[in-house]
Amino acid sequence: MSSSTRTIVIFGAGPGIGNHVASEFASNSFNHVILLARNESRLREDKAAIANASSNVKVDALRLDLSDIASIPAVLKKIDELAPELDVVFFNAARIKASGVLEVSVEEIDEDFKTTNLALYVISQWAIPRLQARAKSSSSPKSAKPALLVTNSHLPWDPVPQLLSLSLVKASQANMVQSFSRAFSDSGIHIGLIHVEGVVAPENKNRNPKNIARKIREFYESGEGLTVHIKE
Numbered sequence: 001m002s003s004s005t006r007t008i009v010i011f012g013a014g015p016g017i018g019n020h021v022a023s024e025f026a027s028n029s030f031n032h033v034i035l036l037a038r039n040e041s042r043l044r045e046d047k048a049a050i051a052n053a054s055s056n057v058k059v060d061a062l063r064l065d066l067s068d069i070a071s072i073p074a075v076l077k078k079i080d081e082l083a084p085e086l087d088v089v090f091f092n093a094a095r096i097k098a099s100g101v102l103e104v105s106v107e108e109i110d111e112d113f114k115t116t117n118l119a120l121y122v123i124s125q126w127a128i129p130r131l132q133a134r135a136k137s138s139s140s141p142k143s144a145k146p147a148l149l150v151t152n153s154h155l156p157w158d159p160v161p162q163l164l165s166l167s168l169v170k171a172s173q174a175n176m177v178q179s180f181s182r183a184f185s186d187s188g189i190h191i192g193l194i195h196v197e198g199v200v201a202p203e204n205k206n207r208n209p210k211n212i213a214r215k216i217r218e219f220y221e222s223g224e225g226l227t228v229h230i231k232e
Helices: 017-026 039-053 071-083 105-136 160-188 209-222
Strands: 005-010 032-037 058-063 087-093 147-153 191-194 227-230
Touching: 005 017, 005 105, 017 032, 017 039, 017 087, 017 209, 032 039, 032 071, 032 227, 039 058, 071 105, 087 105, 087 160, 105 147, 105 191, 147 160, 160 191, 191 209, 209 227
Parallel strands: 005 032, 005 087, 032 058, 087 147, 147 191, 191 227
Antiparallel strands: none
8 A cells, every 4th residue: 555545443333433433534634444343244334335435535344353352363464464554543342231230240241341441452452563653654753643542431430330331341441541641652652532421322412423523533633632522
């Protein structure tokens, strides 16, 4: 791929934030989008829809079940083949399931930690060195703006008992991303959390997918800051 290629990789594609972020970046100078999700039929639909957002965008789609940690390295190798350089890695995976505060099973909590935390850790081990290399290879580091951005919520400081498992993993995830930011931001990478504080729905004034995607792109373009908060 040419040096003018700008690539965003989206873990957790699908209707809502993932696909709107893909379309937003594709409409604003990004010409390569890589979508990852576990539903293959939906991925095919998403790929076609995002390709329509810009006539100049190349869209690749790869199946990945983030709860299957052992399968992740092979998929990351495929991404390396598709995109020798990365500009943005966007992690948007989470599972929302309400339950009684003492009724959620240990197995469900374990799956949520795998999907939201362990998968992010494995992906970060792969992505951060590549984003650092992207920053170093650019003749103008400020224009390169390599970034690792993660969708989070208000749950780290305002847990919901009926969403115990999600509250646990989001708190842990926020801690992890903050640690990454402290460790690696000086190496030319923008590492940030997007706190979407509540339910996302098309009818919401601020917490609608299109507005969230625009806020994420603006956060990326700013190239600075640990967090952005999106409230209603």
